Amino acid sequence: MNIYFIRHGDPDYTTDSLTALGCEQAEKLAESLKNLHVDELYQSSMGRAKQTCSYCAEKWNIEPVTLEWAKELCWGNKSGDAYATESPWSISSNWIKNDHKYPEGENWREQPELKNDRLTDDIDNRTKELDKFLAEHGYVREGQLYRVVEPNDKNIVFVCHGGIISDFLSHLLNIPYFHFIAHIGLHVTSVSKISLGGQTGDYCAAYLDFLNNTNHLNKL
Numbered sequence: 001m002n003i004y005f006i007r008h009g010d011p012d013y014t015t016d017s018l019t020a021l022g023c024e025q026a027e028k029l030a031e032s033l034k035n036l037h038v039d040e041l042y043q044s045s046m047g048r049a050k051q052t053c054s055y056c057a058e059k060w061n062i063e064p065v066t067l068e069w070a071k072e073l074c075w076g077n078k079s080g081d082a083y084a085t086e087s088p089w090s091i092s093s094n095w096i097k098n099d100h101k102y103p104e105g106e107n108w109r110e111q112p113e114l115k116n117d118r119l120t121d122d123i124d125n126r127t128k129e130l131d132k133f134l135a136e137h138g139y140v141r142e143g144q145l146y147r148v149v150e151p152n153d154k155n156i157v158f159v160c161h162g163g164i165i166s167d168f169l170s171h172l173l174n175i176p177y178f179h180f181i182a183h184i185g186l187h188v189t190s191v192s193k194i195s196l197g198g199q200t201g202d203y204c205a206a207y208l209d210f211l212n213n214t215n216h217l218n219k220l
Contacts, residue, residue, distance in 0.1 A: 008052040016047035030055035032216035044070040044160040053159035069129040072161035075119040108178040127171040148198040172206035
């Protein structure tokens with residue numbers, strides 16, 4: 001099974017839509033992927049992702065399914081409004097700038113900046129939803145690996161957001177979330193591909209075929 005994760009185009013966050021540049025990027029993305037056979041197409045419930053997805057859906061002649069759990073991650077101190085406090089990327093940058101390091105492994109969860117943050121629960125809830133989805137498609141998470149119950153060769157596409165794609169990829173590849181975002185920034189309309197293989201009864205590791213591909217933007 002092949003899973004493609006696509007980030008939305010250049011956004012106007014105030015209107016949750018694409019800018020003129022973002023529309024052009026989405027058009028280039030769709031044109032570059034027009035020959036990809038897609039079995040299932042999923043989109044975030046947020047406007048900028050749905051708008052990006054519409055360009056691809058038209059090329060593939062497929063109706064996307066909207067998933068609430070594919071929307072952007074939610075962060076912010078639980079005592080206030082969502083998104084009212086620093087983003088994960090700002091927190092990571094501050095650790096690197098001020099501490100010259102970031103927390104080891106999953107110790108980020110115990111840091112003062114995040115101990116009462118929505119992000120921790122949201123990351124856990126979203127990865128549970130991803131694993132439920134994969135189990136329904138024949139791959140059951142057990143520890144670091146996936147047990148192959150019913151292998152398939154489907155091409156599945158998710159069009160969503162940088163934060164949630166980072167969450168999905170870090171989970172699939174067993175990389176702590178804040179390690180991942182400290183080193184990898186996903187570009188607008190970037191495409192990343194994960195494959196899950198094996199035969200019934202096997203165990204497989206999620207394999208990263210490529211990451212953050214934006215070749216379609218070379219002429220912009």
